[in-house]
Amino acid sequence: MQAILQQAAAAAASPRSRSCRPFLSCGFICTMLSLSISTGRMSVERLGMALSSVWDGGNATWALSERPVLQPAWDYLRQNHESTLRSPLFPVLLSVSTYLLLVLLYTTLDLLAPTWPSIRRFQIHPDHTVTWASIGNTLVLTTYNHLLYIFPAAVAQWLWRPAVPLPREAPSLAAFLFGILGCTVVFDFQYYLWHVLHHRVSWLYSTFHAIHHQYRQPFSLVTQYLSAWELFSVGLWTTVDPVLLQCHCLTGWAFMVFNVWVSAEDHCGYDFPWAMHRLVPFGLWGGVLRHDIHHLHPGTNFAPFFTHWDWLAGTACAPSAKLRENECDENNTKANGRRADKGA
Numbered sequence: 001m002q003a004i005l006q007q008a009a010a011a012a013a014s015p016r017s018r019s020c021r022p023f024l025s026c027g028f029i030c031t032m033l034s035l036s037i038s039t040g041r042m043s044v045e046r047l048g049m050a051l052s053s054v055w056d057g058g059n060a061t062w063a064l065s066e067r068p069v070l071q072p073a074w075d076y077l078r079q080n081h082e083s084t085l086r087s088p089l090f091p092v093l094l095s096v097s098t099y100l101l102l103v104l105l106y107t108t109l110d111l112l113a114p115t116w117p118s119i120r121r122f123q124i125h126p127d128h129t130v131t132w133a134s135i136g137n138t139l140v141l142t143t144y145n146h147l148l149y150i151f152p153a154a155v156a157q158w159l160w161r162p163a164v165p166l167p168r169e170a171p172s173l174a175a176f177l178f179g180i181l182g183c184t185v186v187f188d189f190q191y192y193l194w195h196v197l198h199h200r201v202s203w204l205y206s207t208f209h210a211i212h213h214q215y216r217q218p219f220s221l222v223t224q225y226l227s228a229w230e231l232f233s234v235g236l237w238t239t240v241d242p243v244l245l246q247c248h249c250l251t252g253w254a255f256m257v258f259n260v261w262v263s264a265e266d267h268c269g270y271d272f273p274w275a276m277h278r279l280v281p282f283g284l285w286g287g288v289l290r291h292d293i294h295h296l297h298p299g300t301n302f303a304p305f306f307t308h309w310d311w312l313a314g315t316a317c318a319p320s321a322k323l324r325e326n327e328c329d330e331n332n333t334k335a336n337g338r339r340a341d342k343g344a
């Protein structure tokens with residue numbers, strides 16, 4: 001391993017390697033972060049250099065990904081919407097409008113589902129109807145949070161933060177995709193820790209997280225049916241993670257949209273054929289089925305997106321019908337037992 005690291009360090013110092021630096025910092029660091037934290041043996045930087053060496057090995061397939069595929073789209077955006085993109089309000093508007101659009105789509109499906117069997121057959125709980133009262137209740141809190149916290153924070157940013165400089169060059173396709181992946185892995189880990197803590201500590205649960213568990217069979221509007229503290233935490237990581245990983249601003253915005261999309265999908269109540277857990281192989285993505293189980297059995301499936309942390313911690317609960325009841329009950333009891341041990 002030492003030899004690999006030395007070779008990697010030499011490779012990282014080469015001019016060719018430096019050209020890959022945006023990709024490195026943005027793409028692999030996330031995975032490295034998770035790995036290094038889980039193994040506790042290798043620093044992020046050293047692991048990054050090792051991976052850099054492997055990456056820089058002259059693989060022609062990867063080189064294709066380095067072509068600026070996104071440059072025409074980025075040029076168009078810069079030339080036609082520069083003032084909008086540079087505004088500190090833009091990320092907030094992008095995030096809120098994506099959420100509202102998705103919620104509008106899913107809520108329309110919820111309202112049509114009782115009379116449209118073609119929609120109802122994809123529902124996880126076809127016997128459960130989303131009522132106008134639930135829609136109204138969740139909308140009130142969402143509006144309250146946005147008016148009281150999100151909007152003032154956005155205005156404060158607008159007033160005090162200088163306009164964001166836009167780089168001339170678009171990210172490479174590889175940097176763009178791995179950047180989104182990296183931010184998602186880091187966010188998943190951050191939320192996993194937050195989530196476990198807010199379930200295990202009774203005061204934290206009742207003060208900040210219990211409100212999100214008012215709905216045992218979630219629907220899309222439950223996604224942001226959150227306390228202000230949870231909303232702030234989620235918003236902070238979504239904003240800061242692309243900066244920490246030194247992503248291109250286009251990558252950061254794409255991550256925001258992706259994050260809102262998969263968070264809404266986690267709560268939408270539909271298991272569509274294009275759901276993320278069906279697209280990502282090897283059961284790596286938990287998605288809507290596992291998060292739905294979390295709302296039914298709150299001692300299980302704490303990670304919002306991936307499954308590895310719950311597997312490692314023994315809190316995973318598979319969505320398979322057979323496993324569902326036994327395994328979930330067992331994990332739920334274990335988790336509740338731990339809470340009880342801590343005086344929860």
Ligand SMILES: [Zn+2]
Pocket residue numbers: 212218267291295
């Ligand atoms: Zn939830």
Ligand SMILES: [Zn+2]
Pocket residue numbers: 195199209213294298
């Ligand atoms: Zn929870």
